[in-house]
Amino acid sequence: MSETAVTAGRPIGVAVLGMGNVGAEVVRILTENAADIQARVGAPVVLRGVAVRDLSKTRPGIDPALLTADPATLIARKDVDLVVELIGGIDPPRALILEALETGKSVITANKALMAAHAGELSQAAGANAVDLYFEAAVAGAIPVIRPLTQSLAGDSVNRVAGIVNGTTNYILSEMAETGADYDEVLAEAGRLGYAEADPTADVEGYDAAAKAAILASIAFHTRVTADDVYREGISAITPADLEAAAKFDCTIKLLAICERLTDDGTQRISARVYPALIPLEHPLATVNGAFNAVVVESENAGRLMFYGQGxxxxxxxxxxxxxxxxxxxxxxxxxxxxxxxxxxxxxxxxIDDVQTRYYVSLKVADRPGVLAQIAGEFAKNGVSIAAMRQEGAGDEARLIIVTHRASDQAQSETVAALEELDAVTKVSSVLRLEGTND
Known part of the structure; x- marks a missing residue:
């Protein structure tokens, strides 16, 4: 027998930590597809145990003898080779994964929050103990993004990764655009349908997408990026009026995770950011609706690649x-x-001050002569060029919508601050970015 296949035929033992929706499906697939998995691996893959919080809960289809409330003891078993962590959160998963790696077990995790915060520490432990750490499921569910970045594009140079990586927010924005319903109404419906958690903060305020952006940026640009490095805005302030106005500019609004390489005078930096943005209807991400996810990768030689599916x-x-x-x-x-x-x-x-994007600004204004010129003057003072301007309504309902050319966040922020001081401006209703154009 060859040196490389010396362990062929020996069963590979698997420990699963956590049996929620994903854990239950992993156990089912391992059990039902055992013969196919063995053929693909070259050895039997055997479920050794499943760690759960509540042993009293009925779990049809699984042998109760496989269940344990002691994940540390399960990990320590000598017949366990691989550990699948599906608990979620930072602690105790961090300690459990470190223990597994340090005792020579390879680890598979879907834990985006943990990988966004501690990927460096866990990767070092995996390297030091010559074992694997895989986390494809941490970013976009079934969509293969991590493996193409780490393997298929390993010989290329990635310039940009942008996508819709949170199904809850995409469902909410899609429904608001289609039905005209307001944010709170659609959020409640998303909860009833199971798309939104009881506490939807991590999704709607962009924390979930920011964790995924950190992982994508780290891999794409060979630089350690954490969630704290990611600029973040959520969608809770988006209104039906914003979506209606976006449509008049042939755009829609999506919560985007954007990771890109910025080059200025030969100096390279990384931008990682999450925010709701207008995108043109002809952009490939504009057609991604409901709870689906999609990621677009742009590289030097492969060009633009798009990955789409259930997130x-x-x-x-x-x-x-x-x-x-x-x-x-x-x-x-x-x-x-x-x-x-x-x-x-x-x-x-x-x-975020280093990033130049286009902007959409919605203002409630006084309906009187000279207001347009006064507002345009404030943009000009800060070096922000106006690309398009539209007035809607009249009298107390007058609203001015402005789309700019590219400008820095700082210049735009100073412009908005100046506008808020004008008597002619009743309220700055919305400030959103416009992505996906070359202007």
């Missing part, structure tokens, strides 16, 4: 987990290794 849900996320599990198991059998963390570039992180 969440038990079965889709479990499919991504299982892809990682098969890879990790195969590496065990044939003594291979998955990609290691790459941080050789160590590029500085740009602030």
């Amino acid at each position: 969440a849900g038990g079965a889709p996320t479990a499919a991504a987990v299982m892809g990682d599990l098969v890879m990790a198991a195969r590496n065990r059998v044939f003594r291979g290794r998955g990609p290691l963390e790459s941080t050789y570039a160590s590029l500085p992180i740009a602030t």
